[in-house]
Amino acid sequence: MRILGIDPGTKVVGYAVIEIIQGKIVPQIYGAIRASGKENIPERLKQIYQGITEIIQKYHPEVVAIEKVFCGKNIQSAIRIGEGRGVAFLASANAGLAVHEYDATRIKKSVSGIGSAQKYQVQSMVQAILKLPVQPEPADAADALAIAICHYQHSCIPHF
């Protein structure tokens, strides 16, 4: 099973592809798409869409997991968050991939055992789980790895 985890955003989008090989989680790629063009939102969304599409075409994930967002500083920022999510959903749908959403508490709990874990704790736990020589950077990439790991655990253990 190959899982693409996406930590959506309008400027920086974390991504990670993990593969489950004989029950072991093996990261294939992880990193962040950094969209340029500060004020040009359509252009930024185009870069995000293209970036996700390229990862899908290159690493052939079978399913996509994405963080469910409940909060935002205000309505305007929530709309902007939604715009980034919209193109991530679209890139997945256009590749024929199902998308599963997980809320932040569940994602954090799946890697650290604590739903309220801090960003650095998520990074440390992801590093430990995947036996990486260094912490995954940037934090958006670590989050995307955590999202993919969360989907794997969720798909393995019913009612997780």
Place this chain on the structure above:
Amino acid sequence: MRILGIDPGTKVVGYAVIEIIQGKIVPQIYGAIRASGKENIPERLKQIYQGITEIIQKYHPEVVAIEKVFCGKNIQSAIRIGEGRGVAFLASANAGLAVHEYDATRIKKSVSGIGSAQKYQVQSMVQAILKLPVQPEPADAADALAIAICHYQHSCIPHF
């Protein structure tokens, strides 16, 4: 000048293409994209993206105008609104079209003279401006016509 007006949504998206012929506003097409698949958001967004892309390919607008959204019932609904806007922006950017945003007050004022006009007033005024035999339906299509008319007026009159 050909202008595509979009009234974004996650279930129903109003669209309208108007052309300016010798200073006269001539509607080329207007209607609404109705996305099916209630709970499958990626699938709905795909339909919206495809619908907008098809209109662009068929009617060749040179510019896109879209309603700027400031409000939402709550953060969750604002995120959903953003998802719909994201794919509308993307369809425009992928066709190389610039997108202009106008807030609802300006759009209503541009067709009715009143920033706080009701939906039925917008429909009536759009009908009168375009000399249509009947009111444009559904209301989302009338809104999209109003958005396109707003952009035309804005591009004609500096500091409108």
